[in-house]
Amino acid sequence: QQPVQSPQAVILREGEDAVINCSSSKALYSVHWYRQKHGEAPVFLMILLKGGEQKGHEKISASFNEKKQQSSLYLTASQLSYSGTYFCGTDRGSNYKLTFGKGTLLTVNP
Amino acid sequence: GAGVSQSPSNKVTEKGKDVELRCDPISGHTALYWYRQSLGQGLEFLIYFQGNSAPDKSGLPSDRFSAERTGGSVSTLTIQRTQQEDSAVYLCASSLTGSMNTEAFFGQGTRLTVV
Numbered sequence: 001q002q003p004v005q006s007p008q009a010v011i012l013r014e015g016e017d018a019v020i021n022c023s024s025s026k027a028l029y030s031v032h033w034y035r036q037k038h039g040e041a042p043v044f045l046m047i048l049l050k051g052g053e054q055k056g057h058e059k060i061s062a063s064f065n066e067k068k069q070q071s072s073l074y075l076t077a078s079q080l081s082y083s084g085t086y087f088c089g090t091d092r093g094s095n096y097k098l099t100f101g102k103g104t105l106l107t108v109n110p
Numbered sequence: 111g112a113g114v115s116q117s118p119s120n121k122v123t124e125k126g127k128d129v130e131l132r133c134d135p136i137s138g139h140t141a142l143y144w145y146r147q148s149l150g151q152g153l154e155f156l157i158y159f160q161g162n163s164a165p166d167k168s169g170l171p172s173d174r175f176s177a178e179r180t181g182g183s184v185s186t187l188t189i190q191r192t193q194q195e196d197s198a199v200y201l202c203a204s205s206l207t208g209s210m211n212t213e214a215f216f217g218q219g220t221r222l223t224v225v
């Protein structure tokens with residue numbers, strides 16, 4: 001079942017913060033975050049695992065609430081390079097099958 | 111190569127024709143994934159390979175879709191008797207082990223247009 005992302009789109013000025021949410025109606029084992037710039041391949045940002053372990057980039061933070069089946073991606077002091085579509089992918093324990101949300105389009109303006 | 115390579119990058123085909131999409135994963139990566147990306151629909155899982163075997167083919171939209179992987183490396187996604195609704199970007203990704211602890215590396219995709 002596809003996770004639900006919110007908001008669908010957000011526009012920021014450089015230096016502002018943003019939060020992107022991802023929620024599922026089913027129990028999750030891990031949440032993966034990817035960013036895709038227009039015309040490019042999705043690029044890995046972070047993995048959040050059940051139990052609290054995180055793997056990813058230092059400049060991006062995220063949370064994973066296992067009980068609520070929710071994850072949030074925190075983008076602070078946004079830069080122009082943060083622009084793109086952010087996807088969360090959720091895993092329900094299949095050990096390989098990521099189901100992605102529809103994405104959140106983030107636009108950072110000067 | 112250094113990354114996941116897909117070919118062709120663009121393909122325009124007539125309705126009813128068959129097409130083959132190719133994916134060269136990162137060397138040494140045992141897991142390979144195919145996703146389909148339609149406008150505003152996110153990334154739709156199609157199939158997963160661990161080595162040459164595909165444990166789960168349930169994401170394939172219809173029996174017109176098939177995929178194979180040979181030598182634990184190159185994979186081909188074949189769409190027979192293409193329909194206009196098959197138009198989308200087809201993305202391939204590979205990861206070192208296929209475990210949910212590891213990141214997936216995506217290729218640039220093949221943009222398929224069925225006219």
